[in-house]
Amino acid sequence: MRDKTEYMVVEFSKAILLYGIVALSLIGLGLFSFITLEHEGHWLTGMNNQVVWGLPHVFAIFLIIAASGILNIASISSVFNIKIYKPLGRLSALLAICLLTGGLIVLVLDLGRPDRLVVAMTTFNFKSIFAWNIFLYSGFMAVIAIYLWMMFEARYNKFVGKVGAFAFAWRVTLTTGTGSIFAFLVAKEAYGALSAPLFIALSLLMGTAIFYKILFWMDRGLGVPLGAEIISRFRKLLIYFIFTVLYITVLAHLTSLYITKNHDFEFFLLFSENIYTFLFWVGQIGLGTIIPLVILYNKKLSKSALGILLASILVILGGFIMLYIIIISGQAYPLDLFPGYNESSTFYDGAISAYTPSIYEVMLGLGGVGISAAIYIFAIMVLDFTPKNLGDEYTLGKEYKEKLIQNED
Amino acid sequence: MKKYELKLNRRNFLKNSAMLGVSTIAPGVFFQELAYGRALDEPASSKIRWGMLINTNQCTDECDACVTACNEEHGIEDFGRPTTDTQWIRKITLTEELSKKSISVPMMCQHCENPPCVDVCPTGASFIRDDGIVLVNKHTCIGCRYCMMSCPYKARSFVHENLENQLPHAPRGKGCVESCNLCVHKIDNGENNTACAEACQKDGHQAILFGDLNDEESDISKQLKKYATKEVRSDLGLNTAVRYRGI
Numbered sequence: 001m002r003d004k005t006e007y008m009v010v011e012f013s014k015a016i017l018l019y020g021i022v023a024l025s026l027i028g029l030g031l032f033s034f035i036t037l038e039h040e041g042h043w044l045t046g047m048n049n050q051v052v053w054g055l056p057h058v059f060a061i062f063l064i065i066a067a068s069g070i071l072n073i074a075s076i077s078s079v080f081n082i083k084i085y086k087p088l089g090r091l092s093a094l095l096a097i098c099l100l101t102g103g104l105i106v107l108v109l110d111l112g113r114p115d116r117l118v119v120a121m122t123t124f125n126f127k128s129i130f131a132w133n134i135f136l137y138s139g140f141m142a143v144i145a146i147y148l149w150m151m152f153e154a155r156y157n158k159f160v161g162k163v164g165a166f167a168f169a170w171r172v173t174l175t176t177g178t179g180s181i182f183a184f185l186v187a188k189e190a191y192g193a194l195s196a197p198l199f200i201a202l203s204l205l206m207g208t209a210i211f212y213k214i215l216f217w218m219d220r221g222l223g224v225p226l227g228a229e230i231i232s233r234f235r236k237l238l239i240y241f242i243f244t245v246l247y248i249t250v251l252a253h254l255t256s257l258y259i260t261k262n263h264d265f266e267f268f269l270l271f272s273e274n275i276y277t278f279l280f281w282v283g284q285i286g287l288g289t290i291i292p293l294v295i296l297y298n299k300k301l302s303k304s305a306l307g308i309l310l311a312s313i314l315v316i317l318g319g320f321i322m323l324y325i326i327i328i329s330g331q332a333y334p335l336d337l338f339p340g341y342n343e344s345s346t347f348y349d350g351a352i353s354a355y356t357p358s359i360y361e362v363m364l365g366l367g368g369v370g371i372s373a374a375i376y377i378f379a380i381m382v383l384d385f386t387p388k389n390l391g392d393e394y395t396l397g398k399e400y401k402e403k404l405i406q407n408e409d
Numbered sequence: 410m411k412k413y414e415l416k417l418n419r420r421n422f423l424k425n426s427a428m429l430g431v432s433t434i435a436p437g438v439f440f441q442e443l444a445y446g447r448a449l450d451e452p453a454s455s456k457i458r459w460g461m462l463i464n465t466n467q468c469t470d471e472c473d474a475c476v477t478a479c480n481e482e483h484g485i486e487d488f489g490r491p492t493t494d495t496q497w498i499r500k501i502t503l504t505e506e507l508s509k510k511s512i513s514v515p516m517m518c519q520h521c522e523n524p525p526c527v528d529v530c531p532t533g534a535s536f537i538r539d540d541g542i543v544l545v546n547k548h549t550c551i552g553c554r555y556c557m558m559s560c561p562y563k564a565r566s567f568v569h570e571n572l573e574n575q576l577p578h579a580p581r582g583k584g585c586v587e588s589c590n591l592c593v594h595k596i597d598n599g600e601n602n603t604a605c606a607e608a609c610q611k612d613g614h615q616a617i618l619f620g621d622l623n624d625e626e627s628d629i630s631k632q633l634k635k636y637a638t639k640e641v642r643s644d645l646g647l648n649t650a651v652r653y654r655g656i
Contacts, residue, residue, distance in 0.1 A: 040571070041568070041569050041570045041571055041583050041584070042493070042567065042569045042584075043488070043490055043493045043569035043570055048492035048493045048569070049492065049493060049494075049495075049496070049557070049563075049565075049566050049567060049569075050492065050563070052554040052557040052558060052567060053554060053558065111551050111552045111553055111584070112550070112551065112552015112553070112554070112567060112568070112583070112584030112585055112586070113550065113551050113552045113584040113585065114551075116549070116550075116551045116552075117551070119532055119548075119549050119551055120531060120532055120551050120553075123532045123533060123549055124531070124532070124533070125527075125530055125531060125532060125533035127527075127528050127529075128528065128529050128530055128531045128555070129529070130529065130530075130531035130553065130555055131531040131532075134531065181555070184528070184529060184559070185525075185558055185559050186525050186559065186561060186645055187525070187559070187560070187561030187642065187645065188558075331558070335561065335562075335563055337501070337516070337561075337562060337563075337641055337642065338501075338503050338514075338641070338656065340505065340506055340507075341503040341504060341505055341506065341512075341656075342503070342504040342506060343501050343502070343503055344501070344502050344504075345499050345500060345501040345502065345516075346491060346496070346499060346500075347496050347499040347501075347563065348492070349499075349501045349516075349563065350501075353492075354492075
């Protein structure tokens with residue numbers, strides 16, 4: 001079916017200028033951090049031989065899974081054929097490319113030898129999920145490029161459904177691949193196969209929340225009116241996905257608590273006096289789950305664009321914290337090499353490893369966010385990604401008139 | 410003095426281009442061949458499996474001769490930053506929870522037969538040699554640290570610092586991951602012993618025994634047959650080449 005939405009190329013404005021300055025500044029910070037780390041070595045970061053993956057990986061994985069999740073909006077329209085999301089299809093695909101690029105760049109720039117990217121792209125060990133991910137990520141880019149082509153070219157609009165279904169399958173596989181990075185660590189109690197579905201659920205939640213933030217900005221900054229219907233749809237999506245993430249989180253912890261050998265780790269994470277326990281209850285559960293749910297179910301706030309924005313921001317924060325907990329706590333918790341013995345050494349055996357991210361890691365991560373933002377802003381200024389109007393009268397069509405009549409009755 | 414005249418006709422142009430091409434490419438091809446040439450006549454053989462037996466009964470808490478010897482052998486420096494400083498071998502003090510008995514254990518790469526680091530390495534830089542030694546190819550390691558995440562023994566270190574004056578037989582560099590290589594350079598020179606084992610023998614502890622696990626006549630095989638020994642985290646099914654007595 002042909003896409004009848006009217007799109008526009010966004011023109012230069014104050015909002016664009018401000019957005020561009022922020023994006024470029026973040027890229028500047030990222031570059032500065034990268035050059036410094038490349039020159040001096042990773043000792044400047046908070047990462048060490050115990051906690052080998054740190055904040056850059058949290059940023060990278062956050063952006064990568066958000067990329068997969070943000071394409072969900074396009075999938076809903078082209079795969080599940082829900083028409084109201086159709087005008088958002090192009091943006092959804094564009095944002096997926098932006099976020100994935102940002103995330104991958106952080107991942108690459110944090111490598112010990114980023115200059116060997118070409119080695120990583122040409123020498124593969126197919127038993128490694130990392131090697132598979134290189135194909136999943138680059139393939140995802142190609143699939144989205146074709147998807148966008150089908151959406152842009154009116155003659156090919158009829159293929160959008162099929163390509164969309166393929167992209168849908170691809171992104172589920174991609175997020176499974178990302179989650180599986182943690183599923184294949186034989187000796188670490190913190191991780192298991194549930195990390196794959198958990199990452200898929202989290203990706204849907206992050207993608208929806210970030211997309212809503214962009215829609216809100218388009219409404220206020222670019223003058224693309226946002227109708228109550230779309231706001232209400234995003235509210236519902238947020239609720240579904242918050243519950244899905246919560247469900248898998250509870251399932252993962254209960255399963256782990258059932259297994260005696262995992263008790264120590266679970267108590268360390270959930271009921272001890274450390275930063276991870278605090279982040280889990282206050283950050284992930286409080287800020288990222290309960291407060292957004294309260295907002296989304298509040299009579300007044302749930303109907304306001306600003307209320308949903310607040311919920312989205314909290315959800316994003318909660319998701320980021322969740323990834324931080326997953327990635328860092330599992331490494332900070334000591335390996336048990338000799339069960340039945342207390343262990344100590346100059347290499348921190350048997351001890352909970354300290355990790356404090358350094359400013360360089362923060363800057364590197366923000367650089368990735370800046371790259372995502374910069375690609376987005378550039379793209380919407382050269383191609384017609386942005387729908388002209390997202391008001392109910394445009395997105396609902398006939399239904400809108402019926403609703404008006406109903407209301408008048 | 411004869412003035413040099415450049416006669417640029419088609420034949421000369423083609424001839425000169427070809428010569429330039431050959432002289433550019435040839436050294437690369439030639440030196441590449443030289444670089445690949447092994448110092449030894451024979452490649453590593455799967456008939457041998459190098460391994461170690463560590464007798465903790467003979468290891469003392471105060472002694473760190475193995476650690477010092479390893480650092481010297483491979484030029485491992487101390488930068489005064491303990492969380493990021495490289496350690497190929499370390500001493501772990503174990504205290505039995507019930508009896509409070511204390512044991513000192515040297516710990517390093519266990520040279521697994523099924524190494525998780527080799528499984529997860531995206532580029533195949535982590536690899537296992539035919540003679541069972543687990544190594545990192547310093548030319549293809551991209552420094553992703555996935556192997557460090559996967560190692561059950563925390564045996565690997567990431568080079569966090571700029572290194573200078575590396576030893577010719579220990580090619581180490583910033584941004585790569587490294588770990589105990591069972592003194593592969595000594596093995597390839599036919600010395601068939603490791604720096605840590607030598608140092609331990611020299612100090613009179615005789616706690617570290619190095620040898621060929623596949624050779625039934627080797628000391629290590631005989632001792633493994635005679636005494637009860639243990640594989641650390643045997644539950645993981647990795648079949649390590651480093652075994653322990655006394656724990």
